[in-house]
Amino acid sequence: MVYDIKGKNALVTGGASGIGLWFVKELLKSGANKVFVLYLHTENAGDISKQLNIEYGRECTCFQKVDVSNATQLENAFKTCINWCEQLDIVINNAGVMNDGKWEMEIAININAVVRGTKLAFQYMGKDKGGKGGIVVNLSSILGLQPLAGCPIYVATKHALIGMDRSWGTPFHYNRTGIKVLTMCPGVTDTPLISEAHGLQGDDILGRECQRELDAMPTQSPAHVAQSMMAMITKGETGSVWICEGGQPIYEVEIPDRLTLKRKN
Template identity: 30%
Template sequence: MEREPKDKVIVITGGAKGIGFEIADHFLECGAKTLILLDNSEAAGVTAAQTLNEKYGKDKAVFIECDITKDLEKVSRHILQTYQVDVLINNAGILDESDLRKTMEINCIALMDWSMKFFEHWRIDQGGRGGTIFNVASIYGFEYNPFAIYYKTSKHAVLGFTRSLGHPFNYNITGVRVIAICPGFTETALLAGKSWEIHKEEFQKQMEEKITMQKPKVVAKAAVEIFGVADSGTAWVAANNEPIKLTPMC
């Protein structure tokens, strides 16, 4: 049952826009009970929840304004006291090569903090009921090229965290599954993030000549598919509009 979207209560960070919104939409389409959208944009969050509720029914989506780097204790306490949550999707992220600390804080440290809060709550060896932590990483978590250094480093960390925390040894004790999706280049606002000046010309050339873009809906459908098949500690690629693939363990 842990791999069946039907009737799941799901929390998703960065859920108001882009890939996060599309993932929320597709999980509801596949039978999820409730999607709790966390986002730091009130306007986008209210609109996203309204759109999903009009499509799927009253209270299927709930928006909570949240800065994931500051509001963990307050927001998680409210959620875990109010809902019987089954899944945490860590989707929020930025690409800002002008700010190392902000990049690591949002893409890595906050993701780990939120994961551990839910992990400890769900541990069956501590009286919990188990659950799934689903991290949105990136193909840049394992690709080798000169671009997006801070972003790439943060996503390498996400994969290391996912594979270590989700290792079968930990899963067999705690009952908490930890998995990751690694999207390829996807048409979202993230691609407009700040990059190093020395990279702009070559990166733009690569984008125009060598990269296959995909829509956020493609990643959303892949995420639900991965949710249904992934063992704990595994990471999956959803890139180039191709079928999902298990990433090598290296």
């Protein structure tokens, strides 16, 4: 069944810059009613919100400064969002960092905050909690499906999200909550997360290898990733994992079970 974004309300973490801001723009372009945006470091977030509200002729965005790794701040943001838009339909856990040099922070943002954001989405949207169901999208990466020598901890965080989302996306949870859980795995995208990655691995050798490996991969624009996100939201089935790489059309990837993968001696 095709999901219609028109008239829906969304929450996007890390949505004031990079891919996240393009997600916000594409949601509005696709007819979303309101988008609640969480950000941390963007200095002109207020101006961006005003510009979008002017462009769409209504109070369609609300930007709130939040550290997603802070449990209290994140939960309060969800409460504020519900008070503002009354009903939440789509949650995109986009915020992430690629910084093995500060791996504890990396895990806190890339895993812990996404787990918490997903659970809060279930709490506020789940049919079993009095909600109307909805969609949760978590941002993994193509590096959640392959190794990369230069940033092993980042790779681990993205592998973790795929396992979690496929589990949340099982019929057991969907039948109970009415929430589809989708995973998007973008390839190398022209954003600061990629361009600054080589200097954030805590080791010059790792940094150089990280840069070499990333430079060998095809690149794409954040606008293409955002357009692909809308396509995935409208047609994705719960528990599905999607790849968007090199500016090519997004596609669903099938992950074989362990028996299929068993190596024959």
